[in-house]
Amino acid sequence: MPTLKLRNGFLAPAESFAETEITLEAFREGVRPEAGRFALVLPNDAGLEEVAATLDRFAAVVLQFPAFKDGRAYSQARLLRERYGYRGEIRARGDVLRDQILFMARAGFDGFEVGEEQAEAFTEALSEFAYFYQPAADAALPVWRRRAARAEAA
Amino acid sequence: MYRYDEFDETIVRDRVRQFRGQVGRRLSGELTEEQFKPLRLMNGLYLQLHAYMLRVAVPYGTLSSKQLRQLGHIARKYDKGYGHFTTRQNIQYNWPALVDVPDILDDLADVEMHAIQTSGNCIRNVTSDQYAGASAEEIEDPRPWCEIIRQWSTFHPEFSYLPRKFKIAVTAAPHDRAAVKVHDIGLVIKKGADGRTGFEVIVGGGLGRTPYVGHTIRDFLPKEHLLSYLEAVMRVYNLQGRRDNIYKARIKILVNSEGVESFRAQVEDEWSKIKGSDIDLPREEIERIRRYFAPPPFETLSDASIAFDTARKADPEFDRWARINLAAHKQPGYAIVNISLKPYGKPPGDISDAQMEAVADIAERYSFDEIRATHEQNLVLPHVRKDDLYTVYKALRDVDLATANIGLVSDIIACPGLDYCDLANARSIPIAERISERFRAKGGEEEIGELKIKISGCINACGHHHVGHIGILGVDKKGEEFYQITLGGSGAEDASLGEIAGRGLSSDQVVDAVERLVDFYKDNRKDGERFLDAYRRMGHDAFKGVLYADAQA
Numbered sequence: 001m002p003t004l005k006l007r008n009g010f011l012a013p014a015e016s017f018a019e020t021e022i023t024l025e026a027f028r029e030g031v032r033p034e035a036g037r038f039a040l041v042l043p044n045d046a047g048l049e050e051v052a053a054t055l056d057r058f059a060a061v062v063l064q065f066p067a068f069k070d071g072r073a074y075s076q077a078r079l080l081r082e083r084y085g086y087r088g089e090i091r092a093r094g095d096v097l098r099d100q101i102l103f104m105a106r107a108g109f110d111g112f113e114v115g116e117e118q119a120e121a122f123t124e125a126l127s128e129f130a131y132f133y134q135p136a137a138d139a140a141l142p143v144w145r146r147r148a149a150r151a152e153a154a
Numbered sequence: 155m156y157r158y159d160e161f162d163e164t165i166v167r168d169r170v171r172q173f174r175g176q177v178g179r180r181l182s183g184e185l186t187e188e189q190f191k192p193l194r195l196m197n198g199l200y201l202q203l204h205a206y207m208l209r210v211a212v213p214y215g216t217l218s219s220k221q222l223r224q225l226g227h228i229a230r231k232y233d234k235g236y237g238h239f240t241t242r243q244n245i246q247y248n249w250p251a252l253v254d255v256p257d258i259l260d261d262l263a264d265v266e267m268h269a270i271q272t273s274g275n276c277i278r279n280v281t282s283d284q285y286a287g288a289s290a291e292e293i294e295d296p297r298p299w300c301e302i303i304r305q306w307s308t309f310h311p312e313f314s315y316l317p318r319k320f321k322i323a324v325t326a327a328p329h330d331r332a333a334v335k336v337h338d339i340g341l342v343i344k345k346g347a348d349g350r351t352g353f354e355v356i357v358g359g360g361l362g363r364t365p366y367v368g369h370t371i372r373d374f375l376p377k378e379h380l381l382s383y384l385e386a387v388m389r390v391y392n393l394q395g396r397r398d399n400i401y402k403a404r405i406k407i408l409v410n411s412e413g414v415e416s417f418r419a420q421v422e423d424e425w426s427k428i429k430g431s432d433i434d435l436p437r438e439e440i441e442r443i444r445r446y447f448a449p450p451p452f453e454t455l456s457d458a459s460i461a462f463d464t465a466r467k468a469d470p471e472f473d474r475w476a477r478i479n480l481a482a483h484k485q486p487g488y489a490i491v492n493i494s495l496k497p498y499g500k501p502p503g504d505i506s507d508a509q510m511e512a513v514a515d516i517a518e519r520y521s522f523d524e525i526r527a528t529h530e531q532n533l534v535l536p537h538v539r540k541d542d543l544y545t546v547y548k549a550l551r552d553v554d555l556a557t558a559n560i561g562l563v564s565d566i567i568a569c570p571g572l573d574y575c576d577l578a579n580a581r582s583i584p585i586a587e588r589i590s591e592r593f594r595a596k597g598g599e600e601e602i603g604e605l606k607i608k609i610s611g612c613i614n615a616c617g618h619h620h621v622g623h624i625g626i627l628g629v630d631k632k633g634e635e636f637y638q639i640t641l642g643g644s645g646a647e648d649a650s651l652g653e654i655a656g657r658g659l660s661s662d663q664v665v666d667a668v669e670r671l672v673d674f675y676k677d678n679r680k681d682g683e684r685f686l687d688a689y690r691r692m693g694h695d696a697f698k699g700v701l702y703a704d705a706q707a
Contacts, residue, residue: 045393068192069275071315075392078312083427099176099193106311128172131161133305134381135432136312142432143161143305144439151438 001113003091004122006105011123013116021062024051033057039091044072052084060111061086065094074107081108081137098125108137155216155524156301156446158266165308166263169270173197174256181253196314198272199255203576208247208255209272210262214282214300214324215243215527219518222525224265226510232258237510239495239503241567241618242321243281243527244272248574270308275316277307277388281323283331284528287447288536290484292326293343294351298444299380300324302435306381313388317395318403320388321360328647333529335359335368335649336621338405339387344374352376357387357417358409359649361615366406367649371418378440379425382433386425390417450522450537455487459540472547475558478600480543489543491521491535492528493550494557494565498594501583502568503531512553520546530567532560562599563607563672564590567618571611571628572635578611580628580635580661585609588665593672602672605685608643621645623686624668625652637664641671641697642689655698667701674700 004011019037024046032054039060040051055061061080063073073092080086091111092104101112101122114122135142141149158166173193180190187201194200198209210225217225225245229237232254233247240246250258262268271278280300287295303322307313313320325332326343334340340356353375359368375383387405394412396402409417466473481490493513496502505513513533517525520542521535528534538546550556559565566589569575571582586609593599608622612629619625625640636658643652659667672685674697679688689697 069315070397071275071312072393072397074312074315075389100315103309103311103314129168129309130164132311133165133308134310143165144435145432146161147159147442148436148438 001093002116004112004114004116004119005089006110006112006126009123009126011112011119011126013119014111019060022058027051027054039089041093042076044070044076046076048076048079048084055080055084055086055088058088060089060091062091062093063109065092065096065100068095068097068100070095074103077104077108078137098122101125102128106132106136106138106140155218155297156213156443162266162305163263166266166268166270169197169268169309170256170259170263173259177252177256192274196271196274196276197259198269199252200273201576202248202574203572204574205249206252206255207574208250208258208269209240210245210247210267210269211272211279212243212245212267212527213304214280214286214297215284215529216286216297217525217527218265219514219523219525221265221267222510222514222517224261224267226507226514228258228261229510230507231261236504236506238501238570239505239527239531239533241529241531241569241616242279243284243529244279245527246570248570273319274314275318275320276314277303277310277316277320277322280304280307281321281332281337281529283325283327284526284534285327285331285481285490285536286526287449288483288485288488288490289327290482291328293345294326295444295447296324296326296341296343297447298440299341299343299353299377301443301446302380302440303384306384306433310388313392316388316392317397318400318405320391320405322384330645330647330649331528333618333621333645333649335647336361336365336618336645337368339384340368341380343377346374346376350376353380353383355383355387357421358406358414360404360406361618361620362404363401363613363615364404364407365615365620365651366410367651368406369409369414371414371421378437379429379434381435382429382431383421383425385428385433386421389424390420394420449485450524452485452488452537453539455485455539455541457486457540459487459543462540462543465544469544471558472544474600475547475556476543478558478562479560483537485537487540489538489540491538491543491546492560493533493535493555494559495532495555496559496565496586496590497554497557498564499587499591502566502586505533509553509555512549513555516546516549530565532565559590559599561604561606563593563602563605564599566590566607566609567622568609569611569616571609571617575611575616577614578628579630580611580637582609582611582617582626582628585626585628585637585661585664589668592665592669596669602676603684605672606644607668618645619643620651621649622652623684623689624671626664626668629658631658635661637661639664639667639701641694641701642686644686648686653694655694655701670700670703671697 342354356368526534568586572578610617621643640652
């Protein structure tokens with residue numbers, strides 16, 4: 001599946017490369033990345049503690065949306081970024097739609113398995129909101145911080 | 155009340171623009187109805203039996219006169235001249251055209267309102283006590299906390315695709331008017347041992363097919379940690395809640411299948427890892443929001459009002475209205491005015507455009523520009539001088555809004571039922587209309603006292619029948635509407651779920667059956683006992699026998 005990568009607020013097709021996917025079952029059987037590029041594929045009911053110590057050996061973690069309504073991977077992504085400090089790519093696989101992509105990006109996703117022809121519409125969807133009330137895994141300041149900064153400047 | 159700053163305003167306007175684009179994609183055919191459905195459902199737009207229905211958020215039930223006037227304008231311009239207040243303090247329009255909805259949202263944004271998260275599997279409008287800021291019994295005004303929750307939950311990136319919808323209610327009074335024990339999360343503001351305020355956190359209550367009274371998972375949460383604690387609850391639910399069956403997807407099922415202790419342990423563990431992070435607001439931001447809810451500039455008055463007392467003696471109808479529809483205010487010389495939206499023989503909760511404008515005018519002049527919506531589908535003028543009560547009463551009477559029945563047998567909660575809703579098995583509104591007509595003809599409502607009848611047209615329980623002192627549930631039996639009666643429910647601080655009384659009654663039998671229950675109660679009550687108290691003392695079988703007395707003959 002082609003992947004769009006998020007960089008500086010824009011989505012662009014990812015450069016192609018060979019990648020080896022390791023499933024959670026394989027991981028549990030002891031398969032570990034050696035040389036090359038590896039992606040860990042997690043089902044959306046998987047806990048993250050068992051993989052936490054090994055995360056930095058994966059170039060990407062693939063999280064899944066079996067249906068857009070199934071939002072478990074949003075929590076997994078935030079935990080990967082905020083609790084386990086994962087800095088590699090977090091890729092959304094499955095029912096990845098334009099109208100959810102902003103939430104995904106805020107939760108920490110930066111790779112999206114969708115067709116290249118979607119890049120423009122998805123990029124547009126990323127900029128539909130200027131401000132956000134709550135902190136998440138992205139760099140956006142929560143509104144209360146903006147208010148505080150403005151009050152200080154005044 | 156809260157006012158938008160540039161950030162709030164921008165967020166709401168961005169949402170209108172986004173939704174306008176989505177509607178445009180639907181109207182052009184780029185989106186199918188199937189693709190559009192989840193998008194409109196994030197914005198309170200349902201497709202009902204006959205038309206679209208738009209649900210507009212009234213955050214924690216608080217409205218200004220300007221806002222209510224705009225709601226009247228919308229009813230007139232885009233609908234059939236009325237709106238319908240819901241059991242979650244929101245208002246619904248039953249007949250908007252899809253093409254108009256973006257314009258309606260712009261009109262709402264003009265008065266700092268929106269329809270964000272009034273449907274969908276996300277955190278819905280936060281509800282609260284309609285007497286907030288006016289009642290003497292509250293610990294503090296709960297509305298700043300509701301506004302804090304509103305902002306935090308708006309477009310929350312992690313919690314917008316939950317297993318199921320999620321409802322939060324907040325109260326700060328010992329008398330629970332917000333039904334906190336039958337919400338996904340109920341928050342009760344309390345004073346801690348050291349005199350500081352915090353929250354009792356109740357989780358896993360709810361109605362629907364599988365009703366539960368919520369469990370307290372934390373007796374006292376220091377208030378500055380509210381958002382991190384909520385985030386912990388939501389995260390456990392988002393990850394653990396069932397998604398294989400929508401009837402088992404609410405948090406109440408998770409809490410009750412996991413066990414309260416296990417659920418609590420998971421929440422506390424998650425919370426320990428995120429408390430004190432950027433999720434919790436700093437004191438300055440809490441104070442900034444709290445300042446918007448400062449008490450209005452009350453006059454210093456003596457509590458007694460000669461004008462009020464004189465009018466009561468002169469006008470017996472006013473006297474009766476004053477006895478039934480007023481509540482005590484914390485400020486001497488003021489009263490809380492309840493406006494019943496339950497006129498006899500009419501759909502509960504409906505209000506016309508002209509009535510909305512009239513209430514807006516009255517509130518502007520006599521209630522510091524404030525109106526509240528209640529979860530029992532009525533309105534409140536929170537701060538009226540006793541000296542002005544007779545004037546206010548007459549102004550309300552002029553627009554048919556002076557029905558004196560708050561808390562009485564004709565103050566019925568009913569869902570829209572089969573007249574509007576495609577989920578319903580039976581009609582609710584006509585049953586409510588006929589019960590209220592019956593008791594008007596019979597008289598003696600005030601003497602019967604507090605009696606809460608709640609009617610749902612199907613097991614989804616939007617009419618809260620499980621927590622009615624008398625609950626009525628519409629069921630379909632071979633294509634005919636039948637009604638099952640539950641007895642002894644309560645959604646207040648003494649929360650309990652009603653017990654099913656047995657086989658269903660036909661639409662013709664149900665009004666007689668309710669009357670027999672009420673007569674039996676009147677004949678057997680002890681001094682000061684409400685219907686619910688008598689039921690609890692005498693037991694289910696005593697009342698059940700009366701219910702079927704006629705049908706069995």
